[in-house]
């Protein structure tokens with residue numbers, strides 16, 4: 214299949230070479246000499262560009278505007294950024310802004326061509342195979358929500374309680390933490406589940422039309438088509454109002470009326486109409502601050518916040534990461550019709566847990582999706598998460614090589630390394646001491662149990678068992694029955710093991726013990 218690749222580079226010589234190598238792979242190449250020209254091509258060919266190869270420069274017009282343009286379009290076009298070694302900060306910024314991959318110059322044209330093929334492979338499965346935001350119409354139940362942490366257990370408990378009441382709910386939390394998923398689960402578990410769940414995002418609708426979108430607009434003598442409005446669409450069901458903090462003040466007054474009286478007045482209309490809608494609002498902003506700054510009505514705030522639920526950021530519930538990653542790998546393996554679900558190696562789990570995930574669960578979901586689509590082995594390893602590795606501080610020379618999947622390590626290179634920085638070794642190879650020490654270090658921070666010791670040998674079973682028991686005691690806050698149940702052993706066995714290992718259940722940490 215011929216794909217359309219946009220190359221943005223100010224060096225005519227580079228443009229020619231890149232064009233030649235990409236065309237030799239059978240793709241059509243469009244070139245632009247700067248961001249502005251690149252944006253123009255993207256605008257004109259909207260939907261037709263399959264991947265962008267972008268040269269990053271420091272200073273103005275550095276290429277980041279291209280990423281923010283694609284972000285605004287909510288476009289999934291993968292962008293590969295190229296940077297000189299001195300521009301790696303910019304590359305990290307680009308990865309945060311959603312770049313698919315980056316290569317550090319000088320690099321071979323071959324490597325760039327591989328980056329482009331990977332990007333196309335991913336883009337193709339994204340477009341053809343993947344339900345973009347978990348099949349918008351699919352119903353979600355509480356059991357679909359992966360929740361291993363105490364923070365998420367609390368969220369689910371509140372969510373289940375909220376099902377019983379008819380009060381409006383306010384779901385707070387950063388972008389991508391799972392606010393909509395929770396709202397859908399509440400709806401599905403409620404007596405309204407047979408009626409529509411309608412979502413509307415205030416941040417995505419121009420202020421001038423938001424009243425009509427929410428409350429409808431009557432057909433004005435056939436002058437224009439009327440709008441039914443989200444309230445009416447959701448009648449009998451649930452209306453999920455996302456980013457409520459972005460609702461303009463004039464629409465806030467109408468929403469307050471709707472909440473107080475259960476009636477709406479269409480935009481430009483006069484007569485009120487009854488509606489029966491349960492409102493779940495969400496916000497990633499601090500609404501109290503918005504109230505203080507007079508951007509949000511206080512009375513509306515109190516009306517909507519009678520049942521607040523805060524979904525914690527993923528970095529505050531790192532215990533969930535391993536479970537989420539495994540669940541996503543299983544789901545995407547099935548979606549990609551792999552014969553067997555891909556597992557995730559301990560090194561990769563340590564890496565994923567050590568990272569802070571500013572884009573929360575959505576970012577993790579996308580990283581696992583990318584890894585599953587591009588995976589070559591039966592198990593995902595650190596190599597399958599180059600964007601994460603690149604952003605972790607304290608990794609030895611993360612920018613020394615390309616983030617693109619590199620060929621298997623040469624005999625002299627220790628296995629289990631990415632970009633020259635060590636992690637947990639893959640099975641079958643004895644890792645170097647430095648490698649294991651670094652792995653243990655990260656794992657200790659990340660609550661992941663490492664399988665090899667400082668000299669690179671497999672650790673004793675008893676040591677690993679002791680570590681796991683200490684972890685479980687901390688994790689379940691000393692709830693002995695829960696710890697025993699989760700470890701799959703009886704309480705008396707647990708007590709015996711505590712005695713054997715000299716673990717104080719009230720103070721399970723080794724240093725303290």
Ligand SMILES: Nc1ncnc2c1ncn2[C@@H]1O[C@H](COP(=O)(O)OP(=O)(O)OP(=O)(O)O)[C@@H](O)[C@H]1O
Nearest residue numbers: 346347357358359388389390391392393394574575
């Ligand atoms: N606990 C979870 N278990 C499984 N999948 C999850 C979980 N939390 C979030 N997700 C997935 O992560 C993605 C983002 O979730 P969701 O859209 O609910 O987040 P959000 O907080 O509403 O984001 P935004 O504010 O940006 O709209 C979705 O694809 C969702 O299915």
